[in-house]
Amino acid sequence: MNGFDDFSRPMEYISPLDRHFRSVLRRYIEQEVMPFRRQYDEDWKDHAIIEPAFDKLMGELGLQKALFPPEHGGWGITRSDYIFRFAYMLCEELGRADTGMAVALAVTFWPLLVILVEPFVNERLIAEFAPMFCNTKKAVFAANAMTEPQGGSDIENMGLLRGRTIRTTARLEGDQWVINGHKLWPTNSGGAASLFGVPCTTRPGSDDLNDFAFIYVPAGAEGVTQGGPYEKAGMAADKNGDIFFDHVRVPAWYRAHGPGSDAEAFYQLIPFGQVASSAFLTGAMMNMYERLNEFVSSRTYRNRPLKENDAVAAIIGRIAGDIDICRILGHEAAMMGDRRNKPYGLPLTSEELVGKIRNIKDFISDRAVENFGKAMDVLGLYGPDRDWDIEKHWRDIKIIQLWMGGKQLCQMESARYFFNCETV
Amino acid sequence: MNGFDDFSRPMEYISPLDRHFRSVLRRYIEQEVMPFRRQYDEDWKDHAIIEPAFDKLMGELGLQKALFPPEHGGWGITRSDYIFRFAYMLCEELGRADTGMAVALAVTFWPLLVILVEPFVNERLIAEFAPMFCNTKKAVFAANAMTEPQGGSDIENMGLLRGRTIRTTARLEGDQWVINGHKLWPTNSGGAASLFGVPCTTRPGSDDLNDFAFIYVPAGAEGVTQGGPYEKAGMAADKNGDIFFDHVRVPAWYRAHGPGSDAEAFYQLIPFGQVASSAFLTGAMMNMYERLNEFVSSRTYRNRPLKENDAVAAIIGRIAGDIDICRILGHEAAMMGDRRNKPYGLPLTSEELVGKIRNIKDFISDRAVENFGKAMDVLGLYGPDRDWDIEKHWRDIKIIQLWMGGKQLCQMESARYFFNCETV
Amino acid sequence: MIGNLEGLFLMPEKGIDEETQGVVTLVRRWADKEVIGDRLEYRRNYPSRFDEKRKTLFLAMGLQRLAVPEEHGGFGWHTPGRMRHVLRVLTEIGRADCSTGVLLAMNCALFTVVTRFCDGRNGLTDSLASSYLEDEMKTASCILTGPGHAGRETPLFKGRSILARAAAAGESATVSGEDLRPLAAGLAADRFLIVCADSDGSPCLALVPVDAPGIARSERVKAAGLDALANADISLDAVTIPKDHLILDQDAVSYLSACLNLMLGGVSLGAGLNFFEIVSDWSDSRVIKGGTVLKENPLCASVLADTAEEIACAGFLLHDLAGIMPLTDHPGPSGMEAVYTYSAMIGAKAQQGIMRAINRGLELMGSAGYAREWHAEKHWRDVKTIQSIMCGTGAEAPVKMDIARFFYNCSEI
């Protein structure tokens, strides 16, 4: 093993873009993020150090343009057959440095995917929003305003609840939607996002998927109020807060696709989110390996390097082995997504695909939580020390385990698929 | 999920032979093995019920011919670019029914691989041994006589010990090798095998790999004595016993390749053995899923099917999820082997390949031990009951975890690779 | 337990009295002399040859009467305060043979429950006790709750299906049920202790002699472990028993479960301790990596440590459980509920811990781990069997529901 790049990837899956772009991206990250990340925690509110890094990555390097078609100034990634694998690469590299930063970028893509991925493409909205992201060198964020105060992750449990518990309402008045509701905790809220994708209901209490609407709301629209960012255990680069929609009006055509299609196009976000989460986690674990390797090579037990003690070797060997395994599985999950247009592939909304990808994300989350905890223990006295970076990831990756419905929703979706459960 | 066939496989890896041959094989297994396997335990010594099944599979269907080139009456699998994937399929299907039977077949291939896989091909020995396997309808077994009384799995720890601890000696006298030594526990010993591959040393105590010799010894040669099969916790279809070589003489050209090459060609067996072990385990787990699914769908807690209870669903969901993951990983391990001739592949003897494959086998073994134990607990009162088949696999798969150096050797080889350890 | 084991595996309790120590010492000698020191002879036809050793223990040494009240001629170890002593004895027996331990545990559980809940009905205790004083081996077989069948509603005990029904009528009662699976020894027992639902659907206990008319048995069940005990499914077609053989108190079911968790925990603990002895010997004599004694390799040492640690902690927790058994004497349901919950929790945790101890130790033994000759695999199969049957069904889920009900006041799970 020469370094963290030697963890396994299924070689047949690697996208043509991978080799070149990954090295450019990594150079940016090593220059703009790595040297400063230990100061991020104290910068959670102001983003005085964090924002310039975003500008470099998203604006200057241009990551925020990646999804849009070339005719709008973007890179056209959504038209390739490797969008999941591209996302995986991006999220893994960013996750290695800072998963909070990684999620802020990935979630900017999230609401845009609803209108950019075949078969759910809305050219008018693409043309409407592309300039906002493509014609600037400053970082521009989007957010998916999903979670509501009472419902927790109910919205992501579409398979079972079918939007029945959504309380944010959209009412059509003439050629405008009027939106009312209270959302909280989305990534890139707390003042960061310029554009929200808002899942809402056109008929409260209905579990008819035709009543589910996905509507875009510019953050500056009248009636949108945002609270400041919450203070949390980690992930300072990702701001989260409350968003209130009080009789917010947007054009009628700001709805993504229309009855039925909205729900389907929105449901596609689940596999994207889970694959990205898996990539954040493997990226963070690869960085953990780098630091851990340094520690076990230079510090000793019985006056021999820790890694030369068979008992310690077994512990760290298992950690590295798990990283290898997680990376294989993460790429397989990405490939499941990219197979959607192949004859043997599955649509992104199929129960099988969702169940299997949730299962992989749940597995990788568990391994990450377990192995970061273990790695801190290997460092022992130095485990909780921020200078070793592992405790930072340890705080951050727990959040990844908990979001998007957390562990239990993953477990239920996967059980539902594997055992044809009807009520769980 | 419709059934156990729906567990994930990386679709791009499936060999052209897979679809058709798998269904033929499965039909044989369902007719000749499944209906009788619950009686195998009591048949451990006589093989009165077990032997006819072997004759059907190995002789009649002809599995024992698979490796040999067509010009000798075989199927030429070793000349394909998918030998690992073929082996995976075979071992998985057999493992679903009976891992003891699976290993008896796979180990028949094992010593033959030493002379059949490029770059280590010995045409003269192929011509010598092919008729024994290809010109009969009866099952013919081979065995790898590795383990010695004192050394345990030292022989498989080639990376560290380099044959230093081998006590079975080979001395060249004229055009004959004279072999002396005591081996024990190989699969297909206890009287089953017709041909042994015997790792031995031409200079006891040497750790020069040139002194390692792999020599073929027909079971009927003068001076070969075998003890009866041992009684064990499971795997009745696999006989194990003592083998004594007392001044056994074989032609000088029965040595596989010669100094240096023997060790390398032999070391190739490790990845084969680990990939096959992984396949046995996923096959057994797929069968466990079948039976478990039946139980949790028909039996109840709080008067509802067990699988409809969220807490039970989480447990069985995790089990099924692990099977899905293990199957993906097992195929990846097989593909690592089959990539050996690709530009981006690794030779079978590379530390990276061995470390990564051992890691996957160790992982799958752990998941199998854990999940079979858990599945027995789900069945509770009925868990230890042979009629549910799960306890049978539970006994068998523990053996798979323990063989080939067991868990700890896997851990050390994988730690050695990932952390460049020098002494573990 | 051999002296050395006691110095290694500490117990939280204060010393035990001389009488108890005497019994423990006797049983230890039986285990070492009759079974452990003599194991190689048992390689063929193990179960039947074992019968005779068990007779020594049950009859000659009189352990069959361990939980029979003193006034009825027994040792009188049937009170909550005695549970820690029963635990010790069962641990000693488990070291030798789990099957024997399971039999004695079921006998002890029978007397512990009957003497407590049949206070006003000495007739039952009398007749039971006198039968256990005879010079013949007696064996009770417990039938607890189990999984129900989809589509068929049953009364429940803490979520688990009660598959037998009992109905009192005048001076007698009838018990019915199809294909009930005893914990063990369904073919060897002379009486069944069965969890039933009474006519209101409430949990109760029925004591049924095996020779009562209307009882049918399936063929012998082939099982992973406890080879020496022949089990089978039992069907009862309106079997008549005296009315005082019915214990109409839900607490009796809780108490039975608590006793079995503790006692079978003790049996498995004993198996774990003997496994520790086996793996100690092994690791002291085998060489790996061409020269290192196995126990001196740090990785092997850490696996060995896992084995010792799991057993030591299981021992602590089981003794803690024995220590809180007297809480069942506290009035009101909270004492019994607490003990029931803790017994389910510690019972499951201890069994899992011991199972993990053995599983890890086996990792070091290679083929000696699964060769019958070494007896390590016997403990492995026996403990797993005990662990599985004590699960009931659904792995740890039902126990987790018990725990959640107690600690979080859940009412619908």
Next chain:
Amino acid sequence: MIGNLEGLFLMPEKGIDEETQGVVTLVRRWADKEVIGDRLEYRRNYPSRFDEKRKTLFLAMGLQRLAVPEEHGGFGWHTPGRMRHVLRVLTEIGRADCSTGVLLAMNCALFTVVTRFCDGRNGLTDSLASSYLEDEMKTASCILTGPGHAGRETPLFKGRSILARAAAAGESATVSGEDLRPLAAGLAADRFLIVCADSDGSPCLALVPVDAPGIARSERVKAAGLDALANADISLDAVTIPKDHLILDQDAVSYLSACLNLMLGGVSLGAGLNFFEIVSDWSDSRVIKGGTVLKENPLCASVLADTAEEIACAGFLLHDLAGIMPLTDHPGPSGMEAVYTYSAMIGAKAQQGIMRAINRGLELMGSAGYAREWHAEKHWRDVKTIQSIMCGTGAEAPVKMDIARFFYNCSEI
């Protein structure tokens, strides 16, 4: 602990005496009133505001003198038999704030060790005790063994590197060492208790005042948890101390380690119990799947059960450990060795168990789990920090080596 918690989380011990109960009750009130009931105020600038609450506890309530011998004006809780009471008090404090608990634990460990091993030298105990009677907060900071540096040989204590050196010369002694990492509070302490190697390389303990010439400190270490405690690396350049501040007895090092394992276990246990209260509240009030109260969903209930179970079992094991502390009074090394091993084993297991309890509970809390506002994440970070620092280095490997050495007589690991 609130009354309800005591009914739920049983302890194996017999009742405690009235004096002890009085102290426990006082501390419980302090925790509930000063900290837990008042938590939202602490959201900003938490660490500094906490200082004052700690003063109440240490000075007004006098807990700083908890382990100071009675004859020196303290509570006298410094004997092995008192350990279970110290455990109780630290648990109560941990419920409120781990940092405070860690400080008191280090103070108690100091007196427990010094009074035991400086019998003939009352001077040390006298001067220490009188300083703790002053109306000023006192804090000991422990520096144990740690990882060595590749290529530099150090003396060892059970495989771990001893990074400080002590040499006696006449009536004084000198202590040296570079970049030593205290467990906690390196910047706040008024004295260090340091594991050193004496001139023979044998482990010993040195007590060093922080204001002695020759001590240098690094910048404050930013850490995952224990926010209220400022830590830093310490370097000692031939710092001179009185000779009687050196305890030349390897057993003292073992005993210090055993005390810290027990006491810090108690602190984490308290955090676990308060986390249980938090997650109980949460699961009682939140609704999932569009209508089910969280705790009534079987999967959530089973996660909740894991949390309760881990905490309950950690409590049992820690109390069992407290119960065997008097074995250290037994002559010969076996008593101390046994207690040292069990403390390492149970210390690690309890910390891991509590950590798992919190990790699992957090799974149910979603964003409330990591929002600072709910304080759940504080316990999570604090317990992880305690657990990591008690590991020393190499995760559980060194503890496993301790266990293997004791149970299997390994000599080379």
